[in-house]
Amino acid sequence: MNKFKIGIDIGGTKIAYGLFNDKKEIVYRHRASTDPTTTIEKFVRDTVNDIEFILKENQLTKEHLQGIGMGFPSYVDFEQGLVVFTSNMINLNHFYARDTFQEYFPNSQILVDNDTNLAAIAEHRYGAGKNLKNFLYTALSTGIGSGFIINNDIFRGDYGGAGESGHMIINPEKGIQCGCENNGCFMSFASGSMIVKHIANELRNGRQSIIAEMVGGDFEKITAEHLNLAFTQGDPLAEQMLDQIGYYIGLYVYNMFMSLNFNTYIFGGGMVNFGEPLLERIQKSFDHFNHQKDQIIHLKKAELGNDFGIIGAVELLD
Template identity: 35%
Template structure:
């Protein structure tokens, strides 16, 4: 059983990769995410894609060690996916349903951010460490903790949900999760734009941000890189929020490394340096030298982590 599939189910697309235990990623592709109230239609799409891939590689299901799936929701210890807001499912034992429909066993399920962290730990930025905290900065803010090579999931599947750590108890606007003042409201791509728009309305300071028809997180960080004063204020504020949240998380799990991933992390060393500096200002002195790194696998972290779920579990 040399092979496995890694599947990363997102709100817009499903990424699929065929992996070899010895050679790593052999093939990858993606399909649109079919949404609905239950997972059967999407699982049928995944089954079709997997069977087509097996056929064109002259493989059979008997050659598979299993399938790993990353899904956008909390996954409990007993394998229950506790709802997927961006797709429309309620609580579902996705692994069991997938095994029955695809006729492959075992199938391992994990939260997408936690599985991405496992991918970076196994194949990416964290290959040389024993533990890490990964923070993904995208449409939302995700998080995952790897301790001694294993995903820390928690009883309810929410361990590592740094994006919903309360950073401002006086926030008046509501987060998508229903709470107020979550890190995600300030440090996600959407949250960064929200903060920037508020500041632009409430100040008359000059900025290239005012000249933009469509303001995005990328444009905000790009403006900071060229020295725009207001953009620098905003990116420093966002970095301070992130640094404080990471410091608080590290008090609990104390990982060897912190990895920043997601689309916003493409701001690169500029972002990494600001967040690391904010972290150092908000943590005990003996924790200040923690390693920080940018994710290496980018959008493929989910499929790599899903494959790691299989090979790690089977071993």
């Protein structure tokens, strides 16, 4: 009997599923929307239904399923399979995901990790981090998180939470409150979910921008895609917001550089769609703070596209 594996990448806006055969080839993809208000019970029910749908669509049964790897946008205790907290899905806190899904799929290996750890593993084995001994992978998306590859292995820390770097606090007296329940973390200044709030605040205070026209005056509908489109049209507010993101992520890279002295920083996630304009701003900000001018860093875009999460989830099962 052929053995199949499923990789699940749970993001802030979507959940991606990939069915892999025993040659590690993706043979089927499925996607669902993320409900940020979902409860543990509903999340489990919906995920189990999606997995069963994938099996049925491919004429498979649970007996064909060797393993399920899951990546959460969360602080995850890998050893316990525990989702400690999730800033963008606040009702999934203290969720023993591995043991819960093991009850539904008792003959399959179930492993749960932070989504950026999985992306780092995937990029290390197949993408922009291949052949690198050390690097930092950072997801710039709805949230900000990182995965540390140190001496060719993922580093999780003593409690599994290494890489929750978006919640490092840089100015607790300023910034919008994040889902981590603090003000002034990197996410509060530069993540996709928070930068739109900064834009909305500017517009409410009378700032002129074509972004307001794009959403018909409904500022709650603003997304990072509106920011990107406005930037390409030379909108001053959009340029200011991209400057803000670049400044804080450059500062973030500098702090990581001073802590770990890595020379390679790989970026993935939806915000990377800004391309070189964003990377140039990150580099400029880093250069402003870095006085070790002979120590060069490399900023790289992730290479695995939208599949990095499901690839990393399946690699976790090896």
